[in-house]
Amino acid sequence: MNPSVLSIRGVSKEFISGVRVLDRVDLEVVEEETLVLIGESGSGKTTLLRMFNGLTHPSSGEVCIHDEPVRVKDPIDLRRHVGYVQQDAGLLPHWTVEENVGLVPLLLGWEPERRTNQVQTLLDLVHLDPERFRARYPIELSSGQRQRVAFARALAADPAIVLLDEPFGALDAITRHELQRQFLSLKERLKKTMVMVTHDVDEALRLGDRIAVLKDGRLLQIGTAPDLLNAPAHDYIVQLLRHRSHGDHS
């Protein structure tokens, strides 16, 4: 098995209001795997994701990258080396596609020429014609195109780790399916370590190498799609799997 890249050890999170969103969660993400965190709203999945790049910190327990606690890392430097995609793309509306994709290289102080080349490569990678799209503003793109730009932006500085917060959540069914297909082929080619949050069980089964099921802040089960389908560890997981559409998950 590949070595562990990300690890969560005994992590709990309580907000100031006293609400407990994570309760003693342990999990590992190994190199080059895609781990999907699935659960309904309030299950704590997004909070967990945001701990990997220091946007949130646990109340107790430890979050580590390559066995080094996130808490002691410089958060700005950490985030520049971890890709991040969010549900609504989150593109800067007043920056062009080229400027948006080149954001992290700019923060890292790359030369303009290197930035331009990288933007070109990445737009090709996400199937957006650089000549047509580089000068456009987000408002001039469809939601699917915006999400591709967000992917390109997350990958721009070639991070080893990519975090994805419901990246297909705001798309229509056809676009979502197409982007998921391209995501799978990129995943094979790029060999990144990825953590993705979703509430869509089909998406989880389709894209995840392993799937972690969260409910009310507790980790119920973690395993591959066949693990979950063949040996669900909890009634909730049985129910959850019932919700999948009978389609082409593999």
Added chain:
Amino acid sequence: MTRGLHAVCLAALAFFMLVPLPAFSQDNRIVVGSKNFMESKLLAEIFAQLIEARTDLAVERRLGLAGTQVCFEALRTGAIDLYPEYTGTGLVSILRQPPTGDSRTALNVVRAEFLKRWDLWWLTPLGFENAYALAVPRSRTDDFPLRTISDLVKIAPSLTGGFGYEFINRPDGLPGLETRYGLTFQRVQAMQQALKYQAAAAGEIDVLDVYTTDGRLAVYDFVLLEDDRQFFPPYEASGLIRGSTLAEHPELGLILGLLANAFDAKTMRELNYRLQEGGESPEVVARDALSALHLLTGDAAGNQPVPHREGLFAYAWSKRTTLMRRTIEHLSLAGLALGLGILLAVPLGLLLERHQTVAETVIRGIGLTQTIPSIALLAFMIPVFGIGMLPAVIALWIYSLFPIVRNTYSGLRDAAPQAVEAARALGMTEWQILHWVRLPLAAPVIMAGVRTAGVITVGTTTLAAFIGAGGLGVPIVAGLQMANTTVILSGALPSAALALMIDGFLGKVETWVRPRGV
């Protein structure tokens, strides 16, 4: 992306540097002030022209200051050297002594107290009193002959009194009168000075307060009731001058002494009539009055008649130099206040966005300044900053803050939350988020606040006239006193045009700072 905003800041800064600073009075300059009514302006103009004719001193006029408090504070703090004042006002309004005593006692009390407390000198009185009196339209006396205030007491409970706001509140006005005579009216109506006469003539009110030298007494057929219990304190007109000015220019005492006992009440009523009803300017009437006394030297006596009651455009054209100067003053005041407003309010908005827990409280506090009536705010300024451009700019500046702070704060706080979240997640520092994301996205909202503040400031600047800062409020205030619509409009129309222009221009800037893609 932020280039537009930088340019705006630079433009504001350049404008701020180019605006001339207020001139401070120099040694060979005498600043003559007056209150904002015609007789005070006339007397100040008489002082000014006499000094100009008989000395080498340059005279600067600060006419039309808003009332006794403003004038007196201006004199005490040295913002002006000299202004016309009445002994009764000195006794009651300034010294806050009970309204008693005959004219000689009153003069001696104010002389002694003003010298002792502030080194301010009362000149020898000019020879007339402008005291309060109660008047009744003659038609009202047909069925009940009235001669004295004591006569009035008997029928007052069935009458309506129409009195000025000041008269209603002053101890030597209505409150004291009621106590001394046991006077009670059926109803008391607070009215603006200029409207009382018409209201009385139309039978809307039965009794009104008048000034004994009011020019309108020459045309309205009113019975002035005798003050048979000597209630009204003597209001002898005089000049009030700073001791330090007299010490520096002793000749002023002698020259101004030429006006001792120079005018009687009848002469003043006629001169006031020319101002109030004839629409003549104080300069012309003052020159005629001095000429009649043979106090002007040769060439200064000649005058050109000033046309009046002409069309608005003809009037505005004849006054174009003055109006242009007033417009420039107006723009300078408003621009300076707005520029300073931007310099404080935008950084404050930025700061508050970083400290959101206190932000609403602070902004609400600043919002309270909007509820202070502007004339009251100007009055608060005087003890601290004197009169002229400085207090006006400070007052206007305070008014400009709220819309800019409010919009800067809200604009930054609400700027594209998803984009801000993504920027943070990808490793922008808070400073970079502010500089690259929040500020450019909030720029149109901030500019909208600046635009609101700009229009408010240009409008409010008309009030600067009350504290001698000039601007287009000067013709508006003068016109209101003369009840001359032409004169009012000669200030009001350019002021409205300026507000529209500023709004249009800042609207353009607002579009211009809006980043592409938004």
